[in-house]
Amino acid sequence: MPTAPDTALRIALIARLKADAGVVAAVGEAVRVFDFVPEDEPFPYFTIRSQARPWDTTSDRGHEHEVLLNYWYEGEGKRHGEAVLYAVQRAFRDHQAALSDHALRNLEWRFEDVVRDEARRHLAHQRWRAVTEETA
Numbered sequence: 130m131p132t133a134p135d136t137a138l139r140i141a142l143i144a145r146l147k148a149d150a151g152v153v154a155a156v157g158e159a160v161r162v163f164d165f166v167p168e169d170e171p172f173p174y175f176t177i178r179s180q181a182r183p184w185d186t187t188s189d190r191g192h193e194h195e196v197l198l199n200y201w202y203e204g205e206g207k208r209h210g211e212a213v214l215y216a217v218q219r220a221f222r223d224h225q226a227a228l229s230d231h232a233l234r235n236l237e238w239r240f241e242d243v244v245r246d247e248a249r250r251h252l253a254h255q256r257w258r259a260v261t262e263e264t265a
Contacts, residue, residue, distance in 0.1 A: 132229040134192040134261045135181040139164065141226035141233065142196065146175065149220035155213045156200075172250070173202035184260055191234070191262040200253040210243035210253030217255060228261060235260040 132140075143162045146152050153160055161174040176199045184193040200213050218238055226233045240256040 132231070134228075134231050134263070135179050135194060137228040137231045138181075138194055138196070138226075138233070138259055138261055139177055139179055141228050142198075142221070143177065145220055145226060146217065149216070151216040152213070152220050155216035173200065175200050181261075189262050191260060192231075194257075194259040194261065196257040196259060198255045198257065202251050202253070204249050205251070207243045207245070207251070210251050214241050214243070214253050214255055221257070230264060231261040232264050233259060234262050 146162055147160045156173060158173070161170075163170070163174060163176050164178065166174065166176060177196065178199075179194050179196040181192040181194045184191040198217065200210060200217075202209065202213075221236055221238070235258070237258045238255065239258055241254065243251060243253040245251050
């Protein structure tokens with residue numbers, strides 16, 4: 130059964146995050162990524178969401194994706210979040226991920242920010258745009 134393009138993209142990006150030495154060093158511990166966070170999960174961790182829409186050409190079937198990557202952590206300040214986001218940018222730069230049943234044609238960084246709530250929890254988030262093409 131073919132893999133949905135959004136699922137294939139998220140699997141590839143998660144694998145890249147977990148394997149990248151720069152991201153691991155910036156996070157300071159094992160990289161944990163969730164699409165659904167278990168209750169009472171301790172910080173830090175990433176969450177990833179994405180949505181896809183058709184991006185077909187006259188000869189190929191493809192999808193345009195909007196990916197939102199969030200890094201949740203406590204108490205270390207804005208600089209820590211910025212360092213993690215920069216490590217993610219470096220990890221994803223020129224990323225030629227092998228996706229099941231799809232090819233990654235483009236992955237562009239679009240936006241990032243770091244915010245804090247009253248409980249000193251931080252959210253560092255990035256938005257990415259990707260284009261995939263069906264191969265199977």
